[in-house]
Amino acid sequence: MDNTIIQQGEFTSNQADKFIVLRGGVEWMSVVNWTQSVATNADYGCHYYWQYGMADGLGLVYYHPAANATLAVAATAAGAGFTYVDSTDVAPGANRAVTASTNVAAPVFDTGNTAGLAVGSIVRVNTLTGAAGASVGSLCGWDFQVGAVTLNTDFTMAYNMATAPGLDGTAGFYRIIPYDPIFYPRWRYVINITQAANAIIHTSVDHGYTVGQKIRVNVPAAFGMVEMDGVEAIVTAVTAGTITTNIDSTGFTAFAFALPAVLPFTMPTIVPIGIDMGTAITGAVNILADATYNTGYIGMKLHVGNVANPNEGSLSPAGHLNDIIKWRAGKSFSNLME
Amino acid sequence: MRLGVQLRMTEDELVRNMLAGTAAMINCVAGVNGDNPTELTAADISVLIQTLLGNNAKTVAQGMEGADKFGTAPVRNAYWALCDSDLTADLNDIDGFEHTSQYPTQKNILPSEWGSVQNLRFLVSSEGSVSPAASAAGNDVYNVFCVGMEAYTMVDQDGMSAHFIYRPPIYDGPLALNCSVGWKMGFAARITNDLWVLNMRTTRMN
Numbered sequence: 195m196d197n198t199i200i201q202q203g204e205f206t207s208n209q210a211d212k213f214i215v216l217r218g219g220v221e222w223m224s225v226v227n228w229t230q231s232v233a234t235n236a237d238y239g240c241h242y243y244w245q246y247g248m249a250d251g252l253g254l255v256y257y258h259p260a261a262n263a264t265l266a267v268a269a270t271a272a273g274a275g276f277t278y279v280d281s282t283d284v285a286p287g288a289n290r291a292v293t294a295s296t297n298v299a300a301p302v303f304d305t306g307n308t309a310g311l312a313v314g315s316i317v318r319v320n321t322l323t324g325a326a327g328a329s330v331g332s333l334c335g336w337d338f339q340v341g342a343v344t345l346n347t348d349f350t351m352a353y354n355m356a357t358a359p360g361l362d363g364t365a366g367f368y369r370i371i372p373y374d375p376i377f378y379p380r381w382r383y384v385i386n387i388t389q390a391a392n393a394i395i396h397t398s399v400d401h402g403y404t405v406g407q408k409i410r411v412n413v414p415a416a417f418g419m420v421e422m423d424g425v426e427a428i429v430t431a432v433t434a435g436t437i438t439t440n441i442d443s444t445g446f447t448a449f450a451f452a453l454p455a456v457l458p459f460t461m462p463t464i465v466p467i468g469i470d471m472g473t474a475i476t477g478a479v480n481i482l483a484d485a486t487y488n489t490g491y492i493g494m495k496l497h498v499g500n501v502a503n504p505n506e507g508s509l510s511p512a513g514h515l516n517d518i519i520k521w522r523a524g525k526s527f528s529n530l531m532e
Numbered sequence: 533m534r535l536g537v538q539l540r541m542t543e544d545e546l547v548r549n550m551l552a553g554t555a556a557m558i559n560c561v562a563g564v565n566g567d568n569p570t571e572l573t574a575a576d577i578s579v580l581i582q583t584l585l586g587n588n589a590k591t592v593a594q595g596m597e598g599a600d601k602f603g604t605a606p607v608r609n610a611y612w613a614l615c616d617s618d619l620t621a622d623l624n625d626i627d628g629f630e631h632t633s634q635y636p637t638q639k640n641i642l643p644s645e646w647g648s649v650q651n652l653r654f655l656v657s658s659e660g661s662v663s664p665a666a667s668a669a670g671n672d673v674y675n676v677f678c679v680g681m682e683a684y685t686m687v688d689q690d691g692m693s694a695h696f697i698y699r700p701p702i703y704d705g706p707l708a709l710n711c712s713v714g715w716k717m718g719f720a721a722r723i724t725n726d727l728w729v730l731n732m733r734t735t736r737m738n
Contacts, residue, residue: 282549286665320670334668335568369665375553410726412556457668458568460559460733467726486550486722 199525207513213279215493220523221246223276223494229517235508236261242511244276244494251277251497255509274499274510282490286318287370295322295363299354299451300341301333303368308346315340315370316399317349322366330363332454336383336461337371339399339435353396353435356386356418360453376490379403379466384411386449387419387462392430393443395464400434404483406474409437409464416452416459419443428470430477437464494523539694539715545659547686548614550721551677552661557731558583568668571737572619572676574627574649580678580732581651584611587727589680593653599636607635610653613732615676616660620646621738623654652678667735676732683728684721692718 199218225242241256253275259266269275287310294304303319311317316337322330341352374380379402386396395411403409406429413423422443431438452459469484496519499510513519558580563570570576591609598606607630623629623646631647632638644655654676661675694717701708723729 284664289665289670318666320665320668331568331668334670335666335673367670369670375549377550377553380553381555381557410556458559458561458563458570460557460561460569463557465556465726466554467723486554486720488546488549488719490549 200522201524202520202522204518204520207515207517207519209498209515210512211498212496212512212519213493214496214521214523215491216523217492219492219525220278220494221525223521223523225496225511225519225521227511227513227517227519230258230508230514234258234262237508238514239509239511240265242270242275242496246278248276251275253511255511257509270497270510271499274497276511277495277497278492279495280492281373282376282492284371284373284375286372289320289367289369292319292322292363292366292368295319295330295333295359295366297358297360297362299356299358300351301359301363302348302350303363304348305368306346308343308349310370311340311343311349313340313343313352314400315343316372316374317368318371319366319368322363324361324363328361329454329457330359330361330366331457332452332459333359333363334366336385336398351398353385353398355451356396356449357451359451360455374489376488378487378489379407379484381463381465384413384417384462384464385451387411387413387422387443389419389443389446389448391442391444393422393427393439393441393446395427395437395439397435397437397464401432401437401464403429403432403437403466404474404479405429405432405477406469406471406479406481407466407484408468408470409439410467411441411462411464412460413449413462414460416456417449417462418447419449421446422449426467428473430473496521535713535715536696539696539717541659543686543694543717543719544657546719547684547721548659548661548677551614551684551723551729551731552663552675554723555677555729555731556726557675557733560732560734563734563737565735565737566669567671567735569673569733569735572622572626572732572734576732576734577626577649577652580730581611583730584678584680584728587680589683589725589728591651592679592681594640596636596640601636604634604636605630607648607653608651610648610651611678611680613652613654613676613678614660615654615656616662616674617656617658618660618662618736619654619674619676619734620656622734622736623647623649625738663733669735671735673733673735676734678730678732680728682724684723687720687722689718689720 427439559569562575596607
């Protein structure tokens with residue numbers, strides 16, 4: 195029919211959730227597990243179906259109920275089907291209680307609810323107080339990456355701040371932050387800068403910069419190293435959470451994480467400003483690596499299912515390890531609800 | 533929503549999101565609401581304007597000469613401040629705020645303009661940039677993009693600027709049952725000089 199968009203594709207399952215970007219949007223999706231369709235493994239899914247209006251995480255599954263070619267149909271288990279994804283939806287998760295936080299360079303936050311939290315997740319703490327209601331607000335409002343999670347007990351910041359925040363926390367809240375700003379390259383919070391011949395900048399989350407990119411460093415007085423404020427730097431080496439620069443900071447004031455007493459303040463940041471062609475070429479980096487582009491997408495998450503199950507993936511559209519998966523997705527001309 | 537309006541709003545939203553993701557920021561810190569950032573104040577605006585001036589950012593809007601009319605005052609040459617309409621009540625309370633109705637002339641005022649403070653003229657939109665639950669107290673943070681001349685640009689690409697396309701029913705099929713209307717565009721936006729745009733982050737008092 196006119197005005198109907200149909201897309202298709204194929205992938206080999208790595209037994210992990212699979213994100214499929216669907217440029218024109220999606221209102222129905224059909225997934226065929228080629229490997230399990232032609233095999234006769236009992237309780238393995240062959241064909242999955244989702245349509246607009248189904249709840250997140252659900253779908254239909256056609257599977258072999260016995261070790262032969264017969265088929266049966268059922269709803270997928272909750273969270274084992276399809277979830278529509280719009281990465282431009284930046285709404286943070288709900289507030290969750292924090293019952294304690296430690297006064298160390300990589301604080302540990304105690305919480306009874308770590309649902310959906312994993313290593314690499316981004317969290318934002320708010321309204322954190324310590325003994326006698328003293329504010330630990332200097333830790334609040336930042337986006338921090340999670341480095342370790344103990345189920346329903348605590349989580350730890352991935353990257354060390356220059357110094358401890360100054361107080362233990364006893365009560366507060368945190369939220370899971372679902373997505374980055376959709377445009378790349380992005381500004382980042384800075385939590386430490388070393389005093390070195392080539393200053394190393396530590397960001398609160400993975401920064402995504404590449405060698406050769408130029409950045410401007412903004413360091414308010416509350417964080418010590420004012421000599422670095424406004425400086426333009428070239429990225430000469432990177433790890434996920436650090437940036438080595440061409441700036442000699444050996445004689446600079448030490449960077450220190452602001453204490454609650456100096457609130458309110460502006461957080462130190464780095465912002466992308468361009469690329470140094472020479473460094474990029476020497477480092478074999480694309481000279482357009484600093485180009486501003488929209489990373490937002492809409493698409494579908496095919497779930498891998500219950501990871502605690504030994505038959506992991508056998509009844510979920512992301513498939514079992516090395517299964518060949520073929521899919522079709524469409525956007526209909528009309529979607530009549532009766 | 534009218535499709536043509538949606539097209540233009542989409543362009544605005546893309547520029548908004550580009551600025552939110554890549555522009556340098558400064559928190560409002562002179563307010564009294566106890567949050568970080570605080571609400572917007574004249575002192576914060578002074579610091580911001582001083583910073584833009586120090587960065588040699590040129591103002592965008594020309595000044596308006598004073599006129600012999602009751603309740604009006606001259607308007608300074610100004611940078612644009614692009615913000616969410618939720619901030620209008622706070623803007624009204626800023627020392628020195630001058631509503632557009634108090635300008636000495638009603639010419640050269642943009643439909644979205646709310647008023648001016650010092651060398652900032654505020655343009656408001658219901659689609660302004662908001663970072664939800666991003667303050668120290670967990671409140672929404674409003675991003676006020678203060679821009680000088682040529683601080684950012686939108687890149688027109690040959691044959692890929694906005695197309696608004698209407699197809700009459702004859703293109704549908706033998707029975708000519710359905711017409712269609714839609715739009716498409718290729719779009720790129722970029723900060724041209726990071727020193728000439730600042731994101732003034734603020735929470736609300738009202």
